[in-house]
Every structure is written in C-alpha cells, then in structure tokens.
Amino acid sequence: DCGDEPRGDPALWLRTVDSWPKCSNLIFEEHEYYRFLSYQFVHGDLYHLLYNMVLQAMLATPMERVHGTLTMLSLYQLCVVFAAVFAIWFDPYTTVVGASGGVYGVYGLHWANLAINFDSMKNGALSRWIRFGFLFIWAMAEFFMYLANTSPTSSHSAHVGGIFFGFCGGMLLLDNFDKSWAEKYILIPGAGIFLALIFFWSVIQLSTTWPPEEPAFASGIVHGSDDAPCCWHPLECELEPNEINSLDLSCSYMEALSCSEMKALL
Template identity: 30%
Template sequence: MNTIKIKLQEVYFPFLIVGIATIIFYNVFRWTFDIKLGILPLKEDLLNFWIPFTLPWIPILIWLRRRIRILNIRGKRDNGYFGYQFAMAAAIAVPIIISQNYIEKSSFDLIKIQKVEEIQKFRNEKYFDIYSFEVDRKASLSYSTSRTSGRYNNDLNFYRYFASPFKYSNSIWYGIEFKKNLSNRVSDAIKNLEYRKFIINSKRDFNIYDFNNVTYFEKLGNSDKRDGFMEAVQRGFTEINEKEEVILIPRTDNFNNRLGNSFCWIFCSFGIGAIILLFMVLIPKIDQHELNDFKKNKPLKDDDLKYFLDFLNPFGLNKATAILLLFNIFVFVVMIFYGLNIVSPTPLELLEIGGNRRLEVLNGEYWRLLTSMFIHSGVLHLLMNLIGLALGSSLLEEVLGTARLIIIYIICGLLASLASIFWHQNTISVGASGAIFGLYGLILAFTVFKIYPNYMRGMTWMFLGLYAGVSLLFGFFGGIDNAAHFGGLISGFVIGGILILINKEQLKKTW
C-alpha cells in the first residue's frame, strides 16, 4: 500500500496537475491573444495542432521526466522512460487539440445581417447569415497551387481557389475551393496530365456552381486556405491591403450543430489518457535507489536531455555543429512566423523567401544560392536534414575545427546550388542537403584515404551508406534534388582530397 501511495504521490498526481494546468493555460492563452485580441501572427494549423502537439513536452521534460525514473521499468531503460513521456504528452495533447475546435467555434455567434457590406461593422466576428446577396461570377479570379502531404510526401494535392466579388460591396469575396489528390510517386508526365484535367474540371464545376446553396458564411482567419484566396485576389488587384480583405466561404450544415460532441470529448480524451497512465504507473515496481536520489534532489546520472542540450551548445565542444543546427532551426521558425505552412509550403512561397531557381539567379539574384541552403520545405524535411547534419558534422569537427568546417559547409552548399540550377531549368530548390552531402563527400575522402583510424572506418562507411546512399537512391524516384546532392558530394570529396594533399599527416594526428 505504501508503494502505491508513493507512485500516486510522486508520479501520477503531478502528471494530473501538470496536464490539467497545461490544457487550461493554452486554451486561456489562445482565447485571449488570438480569438479575443487577434494579435497572434500564427496560422490556424499551428494554433490548432502543431503547438498543442509539442507544448506538453515542455512541462513533462521540466517537471515529470525526473519523477518517471522512480519507476523500475523493464526492458531498455531509456526507451521505456521515453515511452512514459510520450504517453503523458499524448494524454495532454489530444484534449488540447480537440478543445481548439471547440473554443474556435463556440466563441462566435451567428450574426444576422441584411446585406454583405454590413460585415465591415463586425470585424471580430466569424459567422454570418446574410439575408440578401449577389455574386459577380464574371469578375471571379482564380489561383492554382499544389502541396505535398503524407509520410515522406507520398501524396500530391492540387488546389484551385476561386474568389468571386459580392456585388455592391468592396473588399468582400465569396470563396470556393476545389482540390484533387494523387500519388506523388507517379511520373512527371502523369502529374502534368492530371493537373491539366484538374484545371479543366474545376473551371467547369465553378461555372455551374450554385452560389445560393448556403446556410451561413464563415469568415476565414489566418490560414493556408485564406492565403490561396488572397493569391487569387491579388492576381487582379495588386495594390490591395490584404488585411482589409474579407473572404467568406459557404457552409451548408446546421449552425447549431457545428460543435458536435467536441466539448464532451475534451474531458473524455483526457480521462482515457489518465486511466491508461494510472495503470502504467501502478504496474512497475519502485526503483528505491532512484527514489532516494530524487528525494535528495540529485541530478540524473544518465540524462539524455542534458547531453542533447550540451550538443546544441554553440560554446561547447561541438561549436560548428551546434551553430549550423541552431541556425537552420532559427530560419525555419522565422519561416513559420512569416506565414509558411509548417508541413508543406508551396513552391511559390519557397521562392518568395529565398528558394533557388535558374531564372532568378541568372537575372542577378545570386544571393539565392546561399539563402536556399537554410530554407526547408516542411518540418519533416528539416528533421531529416538536421539528423544528417548532426551525424556528418560531428565526424568532421574534430578534424577540421570550427571555422574551417563552417566555411567548407557553405562552399559545398553554394556549389550544390549551382549544380541544381545547371541541371534543372525550372525547379525551385531548397534545403541543407546539398551542403550536408558536401560534408559526407569529405567523410568519403577521409575514409578512402585513411585519415580516419581503422576502428572508425567501418562506422563511416555505414553512415555513408545509410544517409548518402539511401538519399541518392530515393532521389532517382523523384521529388528530391539529386543534382544538388551529387554537386555537394563531389565538391566535398574534391575539397577533402585537396586538404589531404596539403596536410595529410596533420589531419591524421587529430585522431
């Protein structure tokens, strides 16, 4: 009985307190600064999913990570504890995500108005029932784009946005969206054929669309969908103030049923997670040694988080690696605040913020060769490159030193960008992979010419095969800029060969 009391008191009840506090905190924060004041410059997918998905990890790592070690979890020690952290994060994240749908919809009433132009009186409202309106179909503007989605970007999604102006009103648009999904693994010829079909079919469907088939209208907030409609509007009106434009999309459901059972599921989802965690906490025995250390406030002996933070310390042992990793992360965060989709920005969005393409570079925008190295087309793209960068850079920093590693990284990235625009005529290229392949080119040179000691060469061949070899192989199936990869790999190998010719013995002495 005393054992159960310790588990509940030291692990389970703190989880409940942290979980409930985190859920309440984020909902109050979201409602105050986004819905009430409208001052958060973040898109709805970030506020509704990505922040709720990642936020629970902060209090878990700060307050619960140490407490979990009290439990004597069988199996691999670190994997077991991470599983508990993941279960806690999921138990908190799911109700937060569900609650965003509830507070976003429940915070607004249905405003009944006679004419469309009356919407300007209700700047902070979201739902409207308009008694009488007319739409000018002939003055409609459209914009088409595509995004990838799914695991490994397996899906290709076409979107077409039609923005139709309401008659007798300024800056208010009726928005209609069409979309189509297909596999991203099909050939470029099939993609082009399906895209042309989509454009023709969406235009046909728009021409017969019934604008009066609407129960109420929803005013779009800061989202990718609104950006799509604004791109359409800006095709015809380049001087408009984007913030003053209102995009209304039609809804055909019953307004009173919009919330469904979301309120109930906020509590049910947390309750289910709490019950699962209760069993997870009660089943294992107590690690008495860890419990004693915890009561004495001793730090963890094997603390993976501390090792990770030390690895990212730009003043620590891996200065160059940390600087390159942090800078890539910083640029991605800036991209998010700039308004880009966290999963799959469109090619046009990537080009606007510094993506690499032949036409722009040849017209004098040479800076794109550099900026494109630090821009990523989604969080998965970023994570994959961060892993490759961390592995490759850590194998080279002791040999090259901080300054020389960063300089070589940038040189290889520039040469990879040049290779990309030389090979591709109209491809928008972004990402650190060209520069990373440059690092692996150096690793290849140092392995072939035996700069690394014998005990390390097996490991370097493994890294080359797992990262460089697999990446190049997938590049042949499309969706990956292999020209930049080969350009970086070759340039890195050549630079490595030059360094070996100049100072082979000194390089070997670093080991």
C-alpha cells in the same frame, strides 16, 4: 445593311505566351547572387528542416572535432554553392530550397577523409572498414531511393553536387595526418585541377547558355512524353468588360502546363 453603327457587343479574345513568373531569372537577370547561399535557410516543411538538422548533427559533429570549425564551415558553404550550380545545370526549371546540398556535402567530406587518412584509421571504435561500410550502405540506399523515386520532391542534382564538391574539396582542405606519395603528387593535385576545370567551365556555361532553351519550344520534346514545367506560359486575353471603344486587354494566366502540353496547345 448595317450602316455605320456597330452591331452586337464588341469582343476580342486571343491566346499568347509570356514568361512564367516561377521561372524568372532572379540570380543572373536581377543579380541576386546571394541566392546561391540563402536558399539553404529555407525549407519546404518542418520534416524537411528536422531531417537536415539531424543528418547535419550526425555527420558534421565528428568531422568538426577533428578538422576544426573554420575548415568545416568553409567547406560546408562551398558545398552549398556548388549544389546550387549543379541544380542550375541539370534542373534549371526546378525551385530548390533547403540545406541538403551542404548536408550531403559533409557526406562527401567523409569519403574524402577516408581516402586521405585511410592508413591512419587502423585502430579505434570506428575503424576504416566500418566507416567504409557505413558510407557504402548509405550510398546504395540513396541510389535505390532515387531509382524508386521515393522522394519525388528531392533535388537529386543538388545532392550530387554537394557530394561531388565535398569529396574534391575535402581532398584539398581537410587535414591529412599521414600523406603518402600518391596522395601528395596524384590524388590531391588531381582533385584541385579537376575542381578548377569545373569552375571555369561553370562560369562559361552559366554566362553563355543561361537561360536554357525554353522547353515549350525545344525541338527535342515529343508531345505527351515530357512532364517538366515550362518557363513560358499561356495567357488568355480579352477586352476589358464595359469599356467600349477601348483596346485595353485584361490577361490572366492559364493553369500550369507541362512542356508537351504547352507545345500541343500552341
């Protein structure tokens, strides 16, 4: 008979879940919309910064001399925003930093410039076919690096988003020195309509489906088959030490888990 007095040390331990701080919805919950632009000024390391600076100088300088500073600046920033939107669609649990979206957007602008001014590039040191060959080789190199996963920390979705808007936006806003009938009535209007549809679809998607389904509880994830980080994270909680008759819990985050590990744990 133990009587009315408690015996032994009081103890309580539980495991629960909480929103992982790295996945907090800063843009839409905290209304920090400036992040669509400000992320371009933050880089992972010095190599990341220098790589983007060299590419930007190499790609943007000749385009700016032909099409003007204001046009290029406007298109560059729009590419940065659209790259962020693509990252939200296809990589919602990944932190994205750097100016790569804008830099690859300028690469897309070169394709647009080649498309609308192809007939005007017959002469000169960089003829249209030399330009085409350079852009094509670059595209193939990027594709094979993606397949080989040589840059696992690169946000390929942001790169594609920048290229996509660079091409479509360039069709609309870059100077066309000799408009053909097809460019005037098919290519340019088509690019405008396509961008408008993507814009309205983006607004609907981001306003109705964000945040996406927490991957820890997503029905399509099979144990051991997914390495994506989860936006829900396990907490281990116990009573505050030396606090007798208190229900105050002390909680700490466990180590980061993949989605499949999270599901197995819970």
